[in-house]
Amino acid sequence: MQSGMENGVESGKGRTVHALDERGTVRDWLISPAWSEPADDLDKHLAADGDPWGERGRWRLTNGPDVTPLKEELYRHRPLRRDPVLTPVVEGGEIRYTGPGGTRHSGRWQRVHTAADGLVDWSEFCFTPEYRVALAACVLEVDQAEWRTLRLATTGPFLLFVGGELRGESGTVSYMEPVEQDVRVWLPSGTTTVLVASWQVAFREVRQIVRLRVGGLPVRVVVPSEGACEYTSAVAERVLDAVGTTRWGTTDGEIPLTGPDGAALRVQWAGRTRRIRLDGGRAAVRLDEAEQGNEAGETEEVRAGDDVGSASMLSTGASVLRVSVDDDRAPVFREFPVAVLPGAYRAAPEGELSDRRAEFLRHAARADGTGGELVRALTDPHHMVGESGLTRALWMIDNRADCADFEAVGLFHLWRRIPADRWAPGLRDRVRTALLGFKYWIDQPGLDAMCYFTENHQFVWHTAELLWGTELADDTFGNTGWTGAAHAAHARGLAIEWMRRKLAGGFSEFDSNAYLAIDLLALVSLVEFADDQEVAELAAGVADRVLFSLAANSWRGIHGCAHGRSYVSTLRSSRLEETAPIMWVCFGTGALNDAVLPAAVVATADRYRMPDVIREAAHDLPERWSGRQNYRGDYRLAHDLLSRPYGSDLTVYKTPDTMLSCVNDYRPGLPGLQEHIWGATLGPETQVFVTHAPNASVSPSARPNSWAGNRILPRARQHEGTVLALYRIPADDVMAYTHAWFPSAEFDEWLRHGVWIAGRKGDGFVALATEGGAEPVTAGPDAWQEWRPTGPGTAWVCTVGRRAVHGELGDFVRTLATPDFGPDRVAFRTVEGTELSLDWAGPFTVDGRPADLAADGNVATPPQLANPYAQLESEATSLAIGPHVIDLRKGRPL
Secondary structure (H helix, E strand, C coil): CCCHHHHHHHHCCCEEEECCCHHHHEEEEEEECCEEEECCCCHHHCHHHHHHCCCCCCCCCCCCCHHHHHHHHHHHHCCCCCCCCCCCCCCCCCCEEEECCCCCCECCCCEEEECCCCECCEEEEEEEEEEEEEEEEEEEEECCCCEEEEEEEECEEEEEECCCCCEEEEEECCCCEEEEEEEEECCCEEEEEEEEEEEEEEEEEEEEEEEEEEEECCCCCEEEEEEEEEHHHHHHHHHHHCCCCCCCCCCCCCEEEECCCEEEEEEEEEEEEEEEEECEEEEEEEECCCCCCCCCCCCCCCCCCCCCCCCCCCCCCCCEEEEEECCCCCCCCEEEEEEEEECEEECCCCCCCHHHHHHHHHHCCCHHHHHHHHHHHHCCCCHHHHHHHHHHHHHHCCCCCHHHHHHHHHHHHHHHHHHHHHHHCCHHHHHHHHHCCCCCCCCCCEEEEEECCHHHHHHHHHHHHHHHHCCCCCCCCCCCCCEHHHHHHHHHHHHHHHHHHHHHCCCCCCCCHHHHHHHHHHHHHHHCCCCCHHHHHHHHHHHHHHHHHHCCCCCEEEECCCCCCCCHHHHHHHHCCCHHHHHHHHHHHCCCCCHHHHHHHCCCCCCCCCCCCHHHHCCCCCCEEEEEEEEECCCCHHHCCCEEEEEEEEEEECCCCCEEEEECCCCCCCEEEEEEEEEEECCCCCEEEEECCCCCCCCCCCCCCCCCCCCCCCCEEEECEEEECCCCCCCCCCCCEEEECCCCCCCCCEEEECCEEEEECCCCCEEEEEEEEEECCCCCCCCCCEECCCCCCCEEEEEEEEHHCCCCHHHHHHCCCCCEECCCCCEEEECCCCCCEEEECCCCCECCEEECCCCCEEECCCCCCEECCCCCCCCEEEECCCCCCCCCCEEEEC
C-alpha cells in the first residue's frame, strides 16, 4: 500500500517526518479509535450455569493470565478480517473498517506520539465484556531498497500489512507484557505504508498495545497530513521535546509550563484553546479560564471547578493538556496529563468533629450517584429519591457490569433508610426487580466479567447477597431460582469465614488506599443492617481493625504508608485517595473528593460507632512514632485464584513533620502488580518513592505501570527513618531503569549534594541517594518530578529528618554519609550513627547484627501489631487498642 505522497517529497508539504528512537522504535503513528462490539458469543465457549470451575468453567472470565487461553480460543472463532484497509492513510482522513463480528466501523485517523516505551496504547477498563479492534499505521521511507526486520510487539492477535500485503499475523494473547515477533520484509526505495490491525477482548481491564521496531539502519517515519510542512514540523518537534510540566496536580487551577525561551505555544484542554509565550522559558496555563476567541473563533463558558479530579473507583483524576507550536503548518504536539485536585484538605483537626461531618455531608450532597442520592435523602426530609440519581447504579446491575456489587450495597442503604413514600413512583419496584434478577457470586448462573476474585470484591458480594437475601427472604430470585432466604444462607457462611480470617490474620491487599474504603463500606453496612448478632459483631470488630490501621498508618490525613494495591493518582496526591473522605469524617483530617459512598455510609451510621481511642491514635504525632504491622493469611483458589500463603511486614515511622513507610522483604525478585513498596510523605502532593518501571503508562489498566507497582519487586528494608532498597533489572529489560518520584516543585526548598537530592516541606526533610546520583527529567509530563539515576540505579537509600532535630536542610544533607553502593548491596550510616547494611542474598543488618534474629540468635517471631497504641503478639486472641478490646474470633459487642 503506497502512501500516494510522491508530489510531497520535493516540497516537504503534506507530511511530517520523524526519526526512530535509539532502539529503532517507531514513535509517531496514525491510529483509529478502539472500536468495540459486545461479546455476545461467550455461551458457545463456556457453560453459563452449573459448576463454575474446570476447563470450561466461567471462572476463566477474569482478566488475568488465566484468561489468555480463552481469549485465544475466542479469536480463533472471531478473527480479524484479512482484507486490507482501502481508505487513504492521512491524518484526519476517514477510516472504514469491518470488525470480526461483521460490524462496520468508521472513524478518522488521529496522530499519536508514543511515550518513551514506544507503545501505541488503547488500554481501557471495560465494565462489561466486549471485543475491541483498532488500527495503527505509519509510513516508512528509505532511499535505498533493502530487507528489514520489523519487530512487532502486542498483547493480542494482530495482522501486519506492509505495502498493502499481509506479511505477518498472530493469534497469541498475553496479559500485561507484550509478545514480540519478527517479520522479515523488503522495503522498496521511497515510502511504504505499514498498518497493524489489533484485536482484543476485554474482561475488565484490557491491555491493548502495539509497538514496532525496525531492525538495521535507521529509516524515516512519515505521517501524511494535509497542510503540514515537514521542515516547520521538525523545528516544532525540537521545541516541543523541550517543553515540560513541573506540576502534575493543581488545587488553584494553574499548571506551569517550561521550555525554550520565547516559544509561542498553543495549549488545548477540555475543548478550550489558550495561546501562550514562554517568557524566560516559563508560562502558566489557568485551567479554569476560557480563551477569548479560541481556534473556532468562539468564546466558551467555563465554570471554576469543572473537570475536578475524581477519586471514584478506578478514576485517574487526570485530564490532558495538548501542547503544540502556534503554527498551522506543524500539526505535531505533545500531551501532558494533569489533575485539578480537590481543594478541601486538612492536615490537622480543627473545631468539632461534627462540623467535619457536616462539611462532608454538604459536599456529598452535590455528588452524582448512589452516595450522593443517599446523603440528599438523609439530610433533606423533602427530597424524593429520583431515577436520575440511580441511573448509573441500575445500569450496572442490569448489565452485570464490574463494580455493580458496590452499587448493590449502596442501593440497600437507600431501600432501608428512605421511606417508600419518598421515592419516585415505580422506582422502588424498579430497584426490587433489578436486585431480584442479579447475580451474587461466581457459583451462580451468568457469563459476565464482574470481579469475584479480589479481597474487597469478595466481601462486598457476600454483604450484598446477605442483605438483599434477608430483606427479600420470601421472594424468588430469578437468576438462581432460589428464595431470598437461600441466598442469605449462602452468603452468611462466606461472609463469616471472610471476616474471621481478616480479623485474625489481616489483609492481602494490605493498607490499600483504594480498597480499605470498599471493605469499610461492606463492614459498616453489615453492622447497620444484619439481624444476625454474630455477623454484626464480627463486622464491627473488623471495621475497628480497618479504621485503626488507617489511623496508625496515616499521617496528617494522608494514607501514606506502603500499600498492597494502589494507583498512580493517589501516589501523586493523597487528596484522591478513596480513604481520604473517611478520614475527614472519622478523624477530622484528610480530603473531600468524589469517593463519597463509603464515607457516606460511615458518616450516617446509626449502630456503628468508631471507638474514640482510634481517633486519638490518628491525631497522635509524637516526636517519634515507630509502628509495625504483620499480616499473615492464606489465599483460597475458589476466591482468589491462588492457593498459597500471603503476608506483609509493614513498618511505619512518623514524626510531626514527616512519615516513612516500607513493606519489608515483600516477595523480592518476583513480578509485581500494584504494590507500593516504600515511600516518604511530607504533604498531600509531596510524596517520594522509587519504582522499577515496566512501561511508560499511567493507566490503571496497566498493572504494573510507570509509577504504580514494579516490574520486578525490590528487596527493601526499613530501620526507623531510613529505607534501603535493592532492585534487579534484567539485561533484556524493556525500560532498563529505575526512577524516582521527587516532585521538586512541591517542596519549599530542595538541593543536591553529592549523590543526594533532598527537599524540605514545612519542617520535614527527605533525602534520596543512588550510586552516581540522579538527574531530573527536564521535559515532558514529569519534568522535574521524575529523576533518573546516572549510575546503575539498582540501589537506593531514603532517609527523613526534621528541622527541630537536624537544623536547616543544608545542615541535614551535609551530615549524611555517602552510602556504600555495590552490586546487589548497599550500606549506610544514618545521621544517628546506626550502621545499616542490605545485600540481595544476605541478612539485613543493624549495627552488624541481623535484624530478623531474636536476642537468643534464633529467628524472631514478629508481632502482629506493635505501635504506641497496640501490642499484639502472633498467637493472641484479642486485640487491645488502649482501653478498647476486640475479640479476634468474635469481633466486639455493639
